[in-house]
Amino acid sequence: MKTTMIMNATTTVDAFRTTRRHRATRSLVVTCLLVVAVGALFVLTMMVGSFQLGAGEVVTSVLHLRDDPSVDFVVRDLRLPTATSGLAVGLALGAAGTIFQQLLRNPLASPDFVGINAGAGLAAITGIVLLQVSGLAVSALALVGALVAALLMYVLAWRDGVAGYRFILIGIGVALFFDGLIGYMLTRAQLFEARQAMHWLTGSVGQANPSELRLLLAALVVLLPTALLLQRHLRALELGDDTARALGTRTELSRAGLLATAVVLTALAVAVAGPIIFVALVAGPIANRLLGPATGGIVPAALVGAALLLIADLIAAHLLPAPLPTGVVTGAVGAPYLLWLLATTNRQGAGG
Numbered sequence: 001m002k003t004t005m006i007m008n009a010t011t012t013v014d015a016f017r018t019t020r021r022h023r024a025t026r027s028l029v030v031t032c033l034l035v036v037a038v039g040a041l042f043v044l045t046m047m048v049g050s051f052q053l054g055a056g057e058v059v060t061s062v063l064h065l066r067d068d069p070s071v072d073f074v075v076r077d078l079r080l081p082t083a084t085s086g087l088a089v090g091l092a093l094g095a096a097g098t099i100f101q102q103l104l105r106n107p108l109a110s111p112d113f114v115g116i117n118a119g120a121g122l123a124a125i126t127g128i129v130l131l132q133v134s135g136l137a138v139s140a141l142a143l144v145g146a147l148v149a150a151l152l153m154y155v156l157a158w159r160d161g162v163a164g165y166r167f168i169l170i171g172i173g174v175a176l177f178f179d180g181l182i183g184y185m186l187t188r189a190q191l192f193e194a195r196q197a198m199h200w201l202t203g204s205v206g207q208a209n210p211s212e213l214r215l216l217l218a219a220l221v222v223l224l225p226t227a228l229l230l231q232r233h234l235r236a237l238e239l240g241d242d243t244a245r246a247l248g249t250r251t252e253l254s255r256a257g258l259l260a261t262a263v264v265l266t267a268l269a270v271a272v273a274g275p276i277i278f279v280a281l282v283a284g285p286i287a288n289r290l291l292g293p294a295t296g297g298i299v300p301a302a303l304v305g306a307a308l309l310l311i312a313d314l315i316a317a318h319l320l321p322a323p324l325p326t327g328v329v330t331g332a333v334g335a336p337y338l339l340w341l342l343a344t345t346n347r348q349g350a351g352g
Contacts, residue, residue: 062080230254
């Protein structure tokens with residue numbers, strides 16, 4: 001009897017190890033394929049345009065392997081900032097979106113809908129309309145507005161801890177309130193101010209200031225590894241607070257750290273490109289479909305976000321009759337996905 005129990009336990013352990021190894025292998029393969037895809041899209045973004053370039057010309061110019069003044073001007077001065085902005089903003093939104101969805105345990109949880117983008121938008125539009133600022137000052141105000149909105153929601157949602165649905169509902173309420181204030185500010189604006197404000201609110205990777213972009217890149221270097229370090233705590237929190245505590249996780253400290261990481265990534269992305277919608281919402285679910293059993297990877301979700309935003313920018317800039325802001329394309333694609341998600345979560349009983 002004892003021998004049989006030992007054999008069964010050994011078989012279970014071996015099966016667990018095999019499953020874990022298969023998940024790790026699939027996660028590694030998917031992540032590597034996404035890196036290749038994002039790299040190809042990054043190069044393609046700099047190849048197309050009125051002045052066509054080959055992949056070799058783009059790569060050698062970016063890496064400073066050969067001097068060609070005309071190619072270097074087109075690549076480094078004109079196209080590289082936009083491509084880098086799309087890459088960095090996509091990485092930030094993809095990572096932030098999947099952290100929100102896993103932490104709040106809701107596929108509808110996204111910075112787009114819980115007030116962070118609305119807080120950034122209200123601060124930026126107030127600066128444009130009342131203070132007549134532009135450029136870096138608008139981005140700085142957007143960054144502050146996003147952080148203040150996140151802090152406000154955290155304080156309002158706190159009741160001996162932060163519950164996912166309470167945070168989401170309060171975030172939606174805060175977002176609606178801020179959207180109302182944005183509408184009021186637009187009614188007080190002059191025509192040229194209103195046009196500037198609406199362009200910023202639509203979101204576009206082509207409007208990045210070099211200083212803002214450098215700040216976002218530096219933040220990604222710090223915050224993406226931080227998110228990876230906190231991923232173990234994130235997986236524990238997905239199981240519920242009681243289980244997470246039993247596994248030795250300091251729930252509120254871990255939750256606050258993860259929320260802060262996601263909020264800063266979102267705030268910096270919005271400061272660089274404006275509130276580009278739906279990328280943070282769809283990146284995580286798409287990554288999970290690719291990962292299969294190995295769901296929940298922050299890096300794959302970040303890479304999917306980058307790929308989506310680079311594709312959207314290519315479509316907005318080159319495949320439509322007239323160039324449009326990137327946010328127009330992400331909104332057109334993301335809205336049907338949101339309707340489908342609302343319908344399926346209702347049928348599954350997962351929508352709250």
